[in-house]
Amino acid sequence: MEVNVQAVTDAVSLVATVTPQVLAAYSTLKSIWTQANPGKTEADFLAMLDAASQTNIDDATAILIRDGYSLSADGEWQPPAAS
Amino acid sequence: MRYRSTVRLARLLPLAFVVALGAAACAHPDPTVTPPTAVASAADVATKLQASANVILHAADAAGKTANPLANGTPLLSTRQVDLVAVDVYKLGKAGKRLKAGFDDYNAIKQAGGDLSAQRVAIQQAIADAVEALHDVSLAVPSGTVAAIDQGVADALAVIAAIKAGAL
Numbered sequence: 429m430e431v432n433v434q435a436v437t438d439a440v441s442l443v444a445t446v447t448p449q450v451l452a453a454y455s456t457l458k459s460i461w462t463q464a465n466p467g468k469t470e471a472d473f474l475a476m477l478d479a480a481s482q483t484n485i486d487d488a489t490a491i492l493i494r495d496g497y498s499l500s501a502d503g504e505w506q507p508p509a510a511s
Numbered sequence: 512m513r514y515r516s517t518v519r520l521a522r523l524l525p526l527a528f529v530v531a532l533g534a535a536a537c538a539h540p541d542p543t544v545t546p547p548t549a550v551a552s553a554a555d556v557a558t559k560l561q562a563s564a565n566v567i568l569h570a571a572d573a574a575g576k577t578a579n580p581l582a583n584g585t586p587l588l589s590t591r592q593v594d595l596v597a598v599d600v601y602k603l604g605k606a607g608k609r610l611k612a613g614f615d616d617y618n619a620i621k622q623a624g625g626d627l628s629a630q631r632v633a634i635q636q637a638i639a640d641a642v643e644a645l646h647d648v649s650l651a652v653p654s655g656t657v658a659a660i661d662q663g664v665a666d667a668l669a670v671i672a673a674i675k676a677g678a679l
Contacts, residue, residue: 441580453570460562465546465555473551473558474614480561481607487565488601491572495594503605505598 550614553634560641561607564600567648571596596648603644610637 465473489499496508546552575593578584617630 438580445577445580453566456566457563460559460566463559468546468551470546470548470551470554473546473554474611477554477558477561477607477614478611480558480565481604481611484561484565484568484600484604484607486604487568488597488604491568491597492594492601495590495597497594497598505601507594 550618553638554611554614557607557610557638557641560645561603564603564645564648568596568600599644599647602647603641606637606641606644610634610641613637 465476468476492499492505497505498508500506546555571588571593574587575590577587579587613630613634617627617634620627620630
């Protein structure tokens with residue numbers, strides 16, 4: 429296996445690009461799973477579930493519409509027709 | 512030869528991504544602070560699943576816009592892969608809404624002293640759908656990015672076990 433200067437440069441470039449995203453995702457996920465909600469009622473927890481679920485629906489919908497998908501009557505996402 | 516080494520490296524980098532995210536997902540909440548009821552506990556875990564999936568969705572979207580210098584600048588994830596993750600996260604969101612509705616029905620019937628069997632089944636199904644959607648994310652993204660949500664899936668399975676054991 430040959431490792432030359434260009435290969436190392438490419439690898440460093442990729443690591444430098446990706447590492448901040450990985451660290452940000454790490455921090456966010458850790459925050460989510462260590463998050464406690466003292467003092468909240470059952471209704472509060474149910475409201476949080478409802479809101480988080482709606483956020484996923486909205487965010488995923490925005491990405492799929494941006495990429496040309498359409499939602500069929502039966503609730504399935506259809507990819508854009510091949511051009 | 513150089514091509515082989517760069518290809519190998521390109522395959523290893525997603526693994527590093529998985530390891531980092533997996534470590535994050537293995538963090539546990541403070542056991543001294545618990546939700547007030549069994550339903551609240553289940554809703555809490557389900558909310559964390561939703562939030563984790565949202566992080567993954569946006570990480571995938573960002574990866575779809577990040578050029579891979581080891582592959583002539585093509586994105587780390589293809590548009591197709593990002594879209595598959597989005598479809599799965601959409602399904603997860605829908606399952607979360609059904610789960611919330613199931614909890615509402617469960618509470619209403621419990622308060623009225625009715626039979627809770629059907630509601631337990633509906634809740635189990637909604638959670639199973641959510642877990643399946645999370646699993647599908649791993650099929651859309653290479654190198655098992657689902658490791659990032661292993662803990663979430665494990666917690667969801669624990670919730671299902673608790674429901675089957677009659678904890679709700």
